[in-house]
């Protein structure tokens with residue numbers, strides 16, 4: 119049976135939008151998530167801030183720092199999630215140590231149980247490669263959460279096989295090497311990765327560097343089932359100017375691009 | 390011979406997927422070149438350590454300290470290695486390995502600047518591009534090393550995030566590596582990070598104990614009762630311990646930075662020390678499961694030490710494992726005791742030790758204080774470590790020389806009224 123997350127890709131290409139929870143405070147985050155959903159986000163990825171975000175570029179590092187300074191903790195995060203009354207699946211993106219330390223006893227189970235209870239539908243853990251993922255995968259299965267794996271441009275074929283054997287929800291295609299952050303083009307690596315995943319039976323969503331309608335269009339035209347956008351939204355949050363309206367407009371623009379990509383015949387301008 | 394990703398429950402490979410292929414490629418290269426000496430890698434490494442690095446370093450009987458503590462004290466003089474610290478053993482090994490792997494760019498983090506300097510030297514020696522990441526706080530307190538790196542033609546990238554020390558420098562180097570992983574090797578500076586780094590760095594550093602074990606048998610006719618080394622990440626520590634681990638009669642003391650005390654400022658997520666073996670809890674940081682300074686949620690605390698090279702919230706997974714196994718005893722001394730020890734060695738033995746190494750020497754003073762003149766470390770806990778524990782024959786690893794620390798030492802000694810410090814007053818503020 120398809121999970122709630124997988125089902126979010128059913129009708130048209132999905133927009134997955136990221137913001138860091140608690141940037142600049144929990145109440146604002148709720149308002150921003152609602153705005154993203156109004157704009158057309160099909161899945162919302164809510165960052166649970168960790169003090170050492172090694173996969174993040176400077177934009178999201180800034181968001182995480184602001185959220186931590188404003189006092190966001192795993193517990194207030196879960197409270198925030200439980201309070202959110204939106205109609206799309208919520209995915210928690212965080213680092214392994216926070217999951218591991220949650221609760222009275224060390225281990226991943228208490229966090230996964232609490233996240234499921236609060237309404238989280240899936241987890242993305244950028245510092246947890248497939249080889250270390252057994253305990254978390256087991257806990258996610260037990261509590262009905264998807265564990266979403268990232269496929270990098272450098273991922274070898276045997277690693278890809280191991281990931282696909284465990285992945286659920288969607289496959290997170292890392293569009294380029296490096297850290298998160300908005301860029302002005304779509305990398306060739308994205309196209310190569312999508313081709314490699316052609317036969318996978320999960321939806322494929324591309325992230326890292328997407329910030330504009332045209333990127334979303336090109337990526338979906340190239341075979342993706344969705345686009346993941348973070349830094350472009352976080353930049354709006356950081357500006358503190360008319361944030362909710364601009365988030366909604368940005369989401370609408372990106373969603374429109376993704377939908378356009380699905381209407382066109384694939385690969386018009388590949389080099 | 391092969392490699393094992395874990396030390397008991399510690400270690401592992403907790404890094405982003407983008408880095409995993411590089412980590413696997415490195416594991417393969419480590420097993421072939423370092424463990425199996427393919428293409429004569431180990432022979433070339435040893436030859437360069439001797440010719441370029443100046444190995445072996447002496448094991449010197451410290452006459453004044455031996456008299457002061459009424460026992461035989463030997464110093465392993467890693468301060469005499471080229472560059473002035475043990476760091477070259479590892480940096481040269483990894484830069485050479487990067488060449489064997491066909492990489493054309495090196496990145497590294499540095500705290501005290503000793504690892505950055507050693508990497509920049511090795512990169513110049515072996516003709517490969519080199520970029521170093523260093524926290525802003527560390528740049529300000531270890532300026533001579535910044536200049537040395539630049540003079541060796543390495544780029545030095547300041548890291549402004551957080552407290553601007555080693556932890557942030559590692560984060561930023563990992564980000565660079567994740568971006569440029571195809572042509573770049575990350576020369577990590579201690580026995581930390583994902584497998585194979587902790588084991589590989591230990592192997593490169595083990596030359597310290599390999600030599601010391603031979604040398605002490607030659608000079609003293611037997612194995613030592615104890616080996617004492619400071620521990621930040623723990624590379625000089627495991628380097629000095631490794632060949633003695635199976636000698637169960639030899640006690641191993643890892644001396645951590647006690648900073649200004651082992652308490653934790655929960656309000657500000659700040660630890661005024663860097664004693665992750667003594668006071669840390671199990672967790673995952675920078676690719677490995679190890680002992681960490683963290684709050685109950687798992688957020689990593691900012692550490693502190695007067696010595697930049699010890700100022701780190703984590704520690705090598707192998708040391709965490711050996712501590713749980715009761716094979717290594719973790720102890721700690723504070724900033725003031727380290728400063729006293731810095732001046733003591735400089736005056737009594739004519740050796741200016743690094744502030745990091747001064748922690749090992751300060752522990753000697755505390756543990757052997759029953760025969761000392763009473764000016765022992767202020768953080769001593771009566772009865773917890775007696776002179777008997779160190780025994781009659783002690784090897785202390787002097788992991789580096791202290792030239793890089795002079796500005797800090799003069800300023801801090803004055804501010805803290807360190808007894809052993811000479812007056813510098815007449816040299817200050819002259820026209």
Ligand SMILES: Cc1ncc(COP(=O)(O)O)c(C=O)c1O
Nearest residue numbers: 503621622623624625698745789
């Ligand atoms: C002279 C010296 N000793 C010790 C250390 C601490 O590192 P480790 O614990 O890896 O030996 C440093 C680090 O910069 C150093 O420069």
